[in-house]
Amino acid sequence: MTIKHIHEHGVFPQVRMRRLRQQAWCRELVAEHRLLSSDLIWPVFIQEGKNTETPVASMPGVSRITLDLLVKKAKHAHGLGIKAIALFPLIDEKLKSPLGDEALFPDNLVCRAIREIKNAVPEIGVIGDVALDPYTSHGQDGIVEHGTIVNDATVEKLCEQAVVQAKAGCDIVAPSDMMDGRIGAIRKALDHDNHTDTLILAYSAKYASHMYGPFRDAVDSKKLLGSADKSSYQMNPANGDEAMREIGLDIAEGADLVMVKPGISYLDIVYRAASNFPVPVLAYQVSGEYAMIKAAGVNGWIDGDAVMMEQLLSFKRAGARAIFTYAAVEIAEKISD
Numbered sequence: 001m002t003i004k005h006i007h008e009h010g011v012f013p014q015v016r017m018r019r020l021r022q023q024a025w026c027r028e029l030v031a032e033h034r035l036l037s038s039d040l041i042w043p044v045f046i047q048e049g050k051n052t053e054t055p056v057a058s059m060p061g062v063s064r065i066t067l068d069l070l071v072k073k074a075k076h077a078h079g080l081g082i083k084a085i086a087l088f089p090l091i092d093e094k095l096k097s098p099l100g101d102e103a104l105f106p107d108n109l110v111c112r113a114i115r116e117i118k119n120a121v122p123e124i125g126v127i128g129d130v131a132l133d134p135y136t137s138h139g140q141d142g143i144v145e146h147g148t149i150v151n152d153a154t155v156e157k158l159c160e161q162a163v164v165q166a167k168a169g170c171d172i173v174a175p176s177d178m179m180d181g182r183i184g185a186i187r188k189a190l191d192h193d194n195h196t197d198t199l200i201l202a203y204s205a206k207y208a209s210h211m212y213g214p215f216r217d218a219v220d221s222k223k224l225l226g227s228a229d230k231s232s233y234q235m236n237p238a239n240g241d242e243a244m245r246e247i248g249l250d251i252a253e254g255a256d257l258v259m260v261k262p263g264i265s266y267l268d269i270v271y272r273a274a275s276n277f278p279v280p281v282l283a284y285q286v287s288g289e290y291a292m293i294k295a296a297g298v299n300g301w302i303d304g305d306a307v308m309m310e311q312l313l314s315f316k317r318a319g320a321r322a323i324f325t326y327a328a329v330e331i332a333e334k335i336s337d
C-alpha cells in the first residue's frame with residue numbers, strides 16, 4: 001500500500017475505513033487471519049510413573065504427566081483438531097550424566113512415549129526434541145570440554161539421538177540445540193538408517209532468551225545449569241540478519257520446517273523468515289511468554305484468555321504456519337465451542 005495507491009482509490013469522505021468495522025459479521029467476514037486448532041502444536045512435559053499429573057508452579061495450567069495420561073490427552077487433543085504434539089521429558093537425576101547418554105537409550109522415557117502415542121493415536125504427529133539438555137548433569141544442550149560446548153562431538157550424539165527417536169516412530173525430529181552443521185548430519189544419519197521420510201524441524205533461529213525459565217523448572221535443568229548460560233550457541237537477541245543466515249543454512253542442509261524461538265518478542269524474525277524462505281516457518285510461544293500472560297490473568301490485571309488468543313493470532317499475522325503453545329488444548333477447546 002503506497003501513497004499513490006491511496007490517491008487513486010480516494011480518501012475521506014468517500015472512504016470511511018470504519019464501514020468495514022461497524023458490525024461483527026462484517027469484521028469476521030473480512031478478517032485477514034484466523035486462529036485454527038490446526039495451527040497449534042502442543043508441547044507436553046512427560047514424567048515416569050502412573051496416573052500422575054504434577055503441576056509446574058511457574059506455568060499455571062501446565063502439568064508434567066505420566067505416559068498413561070499422555071495417551072488419553074493426545075486422543076483428546078487430536079479430537080479437538082490439534083495436528084501435532086511435542087514431547088519434553090523430565091529425566092531422573094540418577095540417569096543424567098556429563099555426556100547425556102540416556103538420550104541414546106532406545107527405551108528412554110521419550111522413546112516409550114513416542115511408541116505409545118503412535119500406537120494409540122497414529123493420526124497425530126509426534127515431534128521429538130533433539131538436544132542433550134534434559135539428559136546432561138550440567139544442563140547444557142551439548143557436550144562440555146574444559147568449559148566449552150564442543151560442536152562436532154555433540155553433533156555425533158545428536159545424530160544418534162535423532163535416529164533412536166525415528167526408530168521409535170517419531171514423525172518429526174526437532175534439533176533445538178543450535179550446534180553448527182547438525183541438520184545436514186542428522187539428515188544423513190536418518191537416511192542412512194532408512195528414515196528418509198522422517199521430517200526435520202530445525203530450531204534455526206533460537207535465541208539465548210531469558211524467557212525459558214519456567215521450562216527449565218519443568219524439566220529440572222535450572223539448578224544444574226546454575227549461573228551458566230547458553231550464549232555460546234543460542235543467538236544474541238540483538239541480531240536479525242544472523243537469523244536469516246542460520247535459516248538459509250538449515251534449509252540448505254535439509255530442514256523441512258524451520259522454527260523461530262521465542263515468539264512474541266521475535267515476530268520481526270518470524271515475518272522476515274516467512275517472507276524470505278519458501279519453507280514453513282513455525283514459532284514457539286515459550287514458557288516465559290506463556291507464564292507472563294497466565295500470571296497477569298490470574299491476578300486480574302489482564303483478561304488472560306483474550307490476551308492469549310490475541311498473541312497467538314499475532315503469530316499468524318506475522319506469517320507463522322504453526323505455533324507451539326502450552327495453551328494449545330485450552331485454546332482449541334475455546335475455538336471448537
Ligand code: PBG
Binds near residue numbers: 133212285288
Ligand atoms: C533446550 C530447550 C529449551 C526450550 C525447549 N528446549 C530452552 C533452553 O533451555 O535453552 C525452551 C522452551 C520454553 O521455554 O518453552 N533444548
